[in-house]
Amino acid sequence: MFVDVAEIFVKGGNGGNGVISFRREKYVPMGGPDGGDGGKGGDVILEVDPGLRTLMDFRYKRKYVAQNGEHGKGKNMTGKNGEDLIVKVPPGTIIKDAETGEVLADLVAEGQRAIVAKGGRGGRGNARFASATMKAPRFAESGQPGEEHRLILELKLLADVGLLGFPNVGKSTILSVVTAARPKIADYPFTTLTPNLGVVDRGEDSFVIADIPGLIEGAHEGVGLGHEFLRHIERTKVLVHVLDVSGLSGRDPVEDFDKVNEELALYSQKLMEKKQIIAANKLDVTGADKVYERVKRELGLRGYEVYGISAATGMGINKLMDKVVEVLKEEIKTEHKEDAPIVNQVIEVVYKKKERPEYEIHRDEEGRYVIEGAFVDRVMSRVNTQDIDSIRYLQASLQRKGIMDELLNMGIKDGDIVKIKEYEFEYRA
Incomplete structure (x- = not known):
């Protein structure tokens, strides 16, 4: 049977977490941080295989997930990157975003590739956060999740x-x-x-x-x-x-x-x-x-x-x-020569979706100052709320982003509660 339309789910591998580690060597009682970074998650890549003629295989397998990156290790060892997942498609395959219907790529030539779900970036280990004022950071960064999307594959025959x-x-x-x-x-x-x-x-x-x-x-x-x-x-x-x-x-x-x-x-x-x-x-x-x-x-x-x-x-x-x-x-x-397919061309698919704002602040029904947004998510992924150095890092990050100034403009006072994700902090000037 000929199958020319299929819907699939693709997900890039998650980035590995950075690690919290300190040197533990004989004669070095106060070893510094040596936590390594996590590895990058693998990408999901669609590649043209001229030996395929239909989308039949996608009727039986609809979910494609790339390998996660490994977590970092001590001694400044970076985790291994996740392997890319190569998914073969027949020549003439058009890739569409299932949510918007937008055409993302048109694969026609042997070896042509499209990166349809990028793997997440690996998190940074605690060695990356060491500074003159913070010599022993007790926090690291979590790896970012891989992209995930639903795609429509549509085949147009490549007959002369x-x-x-x-x-x-x-x-x-x-x-x-x-x-x-x-x-x-x-x-x-x-x-x-x-x-x-x-x-x-x-x-x-x-x-x-x-x-x-x-x-x-x-x-x-x-x-x-x-x-x-x-x-x-x-x-x-x-x-x-x-x-x-x-x-x-x-x-x-x-x-x-x-x-x-x-x-x-x-x-x-x-x-x-x-x-x-x-x-x-x-x-x-x-x-x-x-x-x-x-x-x-x-x-x-x-x-x-x-x-x-x-x-x-x-x-x-x-x-x-x-x-x-x-x-x-x-x-x-x-x-026309410009219309000819480019062999081994790699297309990096761009999804036109509304991005979350970097940050936004509002007051909830209980009067708390709630801070949300993509920037907040990134910062909180590397914060250890049980460590004073980590809390100082959070404060410095909010200050550099201008969030502390905006809180002052909104009228925040000593003793007011600031909520960031599931954590609550008492504001002190």
Whole structure:
């Protein structure tokens, strides 16, 4: 089964904690601090693997967590960094933020990578906080947690040529004739529910062709298999538009051609700019030649080349494939170099989410001065409330940030209570 959309959870590894340690050596009774830093947590990285064709694996495993960094050690030993988690995805994978729907990265080339969840920074050990006024700090810094996000992975096929047309016009039969692919074929609409890929072996001119689910009116709005159909033809270089000229379907092939192209234009104007080759199929049916001549005449006046074929007998298939190769070569030559994928490119995903303020102060119902914010979280992660040096470090940090001045401006007095996270302190001028 072909799977082209999946939702996953990714989390970078947590940073290791810094350690509180002091030198313990013979003949050194008052050894100084030697606590090492924690290691950085591993990143979660999505990497293109050309051997993959679907997102099937993500149906069974949806949670991906990188390794945590190790905690620091004594003797100024830094903890080991957590290993990055490399998750393989097929070429053509688009990464979206599940919360906002924003496209974060588009992975198309072999070896291309996207860092989707960065690991947390390791905490600093107590040796890093030693100073002339604080020679033996009894506190260290906790490691930061790794990023965590929910992502939508969406796959767009990377085929050179796409077969498009209404349901049951013979696309799957054409694919089976020109490649070794064996798609399910039957005489009813929507036989093809998922795209089928095949390689047309023509030596140096070989190419990948996709038989894409049939299109109906309203596809650009998601009717039927609409969005799935249109998503997969966006990346193709050339389109082979298959029309049924047998007359057995009861539909007019020129009207079918116009309806399909109308859906393409409504979904994306770029799809209309792709080169289309018309394949008038089922010429082996009695009376089809008259319909074919009319289609060739009417669409020829619009500048399209129409090739009469019979996928059932193989008639005209080689000539059609020769034309496909010719047009494909022209399209490849005219591709802009700047549009070519960069092999081994690493994309660092940036999430546009509202950041917490550095700090904010308010008074609660009990009259306490409550200090909150990202800065406060960082400072408190390295404070030992049972150690006087650590409390002095907290006071100095609040002073440098301007928080103490703001408290004075708010009218704080001796004896008032200041609440920081779950701790309460009595203010003294």
